[in-house]
Amino acid sequence: MPKKSGKLAKMTEEERILYLEQQRLAEEEMRKKKEDMLTQFLKDKLNKEEKATKFNMNKLNHQWRNIMREAKSKELKKDIEILSQTFERVVDRKESVIKSLAKDLVEAEEQYSMALRSHLQNVDHLVDLQNQRLEQLQTEFDCEKEILIEEFDTERSMLVDQHSKEMSEASDIMFAMEQNFNERENEAKSDFQSMRDEIKNKNLEEKHALRVQLEMTVEDLWNQFQAALRNYQETTEERKKSFEELKAKDEKSAKEIEMQMRKLQRLSDNISSLKTKMGNNAKECEERNKQLREERESMIAHFQELKGQMNKLREAERERLTKLTLESNAAIKELKRKAEKGERILRLAEMCRKVETEEEKVLPFYATSLTEEELEDVEAATLEPPSEKMAAVMYEYTSLENFWKRYNKALLDKVALDKEKAVLFQENQQLRTLLKQYLDGISVNDEILSQVNPLFVINNRSNIKMNVPVMDPRVRRQATGPPTNVVIEAAHVAKHLPS
Structure with a gap:
């Protein structure tokens, strides 16, 4: 530090700033490194931790897979054993059915052969x-x-003889008649020729005269x-001329009259036709007006009737719609209720499935107590067509027989448990009474002494009436027997299910 401070003291201000900047940059670079x-x-x-984690995770997964495989293999083995037992039971049942059917077939063949013989x-x-x-x-x-044949031969010979006799007689008669006829014919021809010649000659003479x-x-x-013709022509020539002139005039006037009459006839015909047309038109118009009025009245009445019917139909349809709406709402509610009931049944079934034993899983249906003959009678009765309505309705629900078996089994178990519960409750009450009596007997106070007390023993007898003797086997069984298993009923669990 003294060197640095001395060194800094020797530096100028700019050098000091530059030196400090370099030193700061060096420190910054060292810090970054x-x-x-x-x-x-x-x-x-x-990276090492991630690799180790992956390795450990793979190792754990491998070990967990091995554990799960072992557990799953055990479960599969149990399922296979159960399925094999079920399969063997089904095979045995099928074999028994096949044997019974084969026996029936043999008996039927014997009966058929006997009937054929x-x-x-x-x-x-x-x-x-x-024959x-x-x-x-x-x-x-x-x-x-x-x-x-004998009668025919005799009768034939008789008929042949009689026929020959009759034929000979008939031939004689025919010959005589032919001769007589020829003679008469010749005589008639000769008479006819003579008379014809005479009449012919007489007619010719009269004709000529x-x-x-x-x-x-x-x-x-x-x-x-x-x-006479010449005389008439001479006398009537002038009259004929005047007649011709008058005849021409008459024809001309007749033609004019005829034309006028035709015109008058046509006019009268036109007038009459127009009158008839006018009358017919008036009648037709009146009839049409009357018919139109009647149609109008009938249409009004029909309209009123249709209007009333339409109003009635509207009311009926409104009532039907209201009824349909109410029924549909009721049906929807009923279906929802049934769906909820079905879901509740499924939940109960799942819960009951959890508490089923291995025996119930393997043998879900109890074995029947009927004999083979009774079973055959029951099968024959089920195969027969129902004759009553109730039987037909019950016949439709034969597929629910297994369900009713399980239901009846569960119901019987429930009834048995209820009875056992009632017995145990009664025993509990009796034991409570005995315990209370015992506690009252070992304690001394005014209340106990004022009541019946088991401590007062006279001639080896107590004044307490013992409801259940001490040597009761049920009490002894409860006291010395093995511990009982606690069973939770499905109904109790179902009551506490969330709705």
Whole structure:
């Protein structure tokens, strides 16, 4: 320090400032080097710690995996043992079922063979009876056929003889009739020819005479007609001319009259048609107006009716909507309640599963106490179709049989525990009474002496009525027996579950 102070004293102010600045920079650099070295040392140490941590963590994980593998292998072995026992039990059950089915099959085959043999015997017997009957019918048929053939031959010979006789008689009659007919035919032909010739000659003569007479008459009449015609033409020529003129005028006036009449007829027809049209139009308009009024009234009535129906439907739909809303709300509440109940049942099932024993896990269903015949009767009854409604409803819930088995088992256990609890409670009360009596007996005070006291013994008898004797086996069992296990009921746990 004296050297430095002497050295600083020799320096000027600027040199001193520069020297101090250099010294400060050197110290700063040394401090930075120390910090860098410390940082590097800490980083190296941190890396080493991280490596050691990773190594230790891997080591711990490896050891923990080994422990977990061992525990899991034990659990898996237990599960495999349980599953193997269950599988063996199921296999035994299936084998028993297969044996019973094979036995039933053999019995059914025997019954079938016996029925087939009896059926074949019956068929053979029926065939023999049918053959005998056919033979008998064949013999009867042959006898009757021979009798009929003989009768037919005799009757045929008789008919042939009679036919030959009748044919000979008929031929004789036909020959006689033909001869008679030929004779009559020849006579009629000759008479007809003679009469025809006579009539023909007579007609020719009369025809010739009439022709001559008629020709003369026609010639005379023609001459008279020509003369009268000439006379008529000469006398009526002037009248004919005037008639022709008047006839022309008449035809002309007739045509004009006819034209006017046609015009009048057309006008009258038009007037009548217009009147009829007007009347028809008036009637149609009245009918249409009347019909429109009726339709309007009917439409108004129909509208009022539809309006009333629509109001009724609105009211009904509003009531239905209200009812549906209430029912849906009730259904939602009921479903929520059932869902909560189901969740509560599942929680209870999980809790009950935790307290199940190994035997209950392996054999969840109790063995039946029925015999094989009773079991067969029950199976046959379940396979039969239900005849009543209640039976049909119960038949739908046969799949819940295992559930009801477990439920009944749990219920029986609960009832047994309740009974045991009641017995123990009664024993506890009796023991409390005995203890109180004993304590009252060993203590002396005015209250105890004023009551019945077991210390007062007369003739080796106390005036206390002992409810439970000391030699009661239940009391002795409680006193000397092994300690009982404390069992917590699932119902007690369920009551304290958070809702």
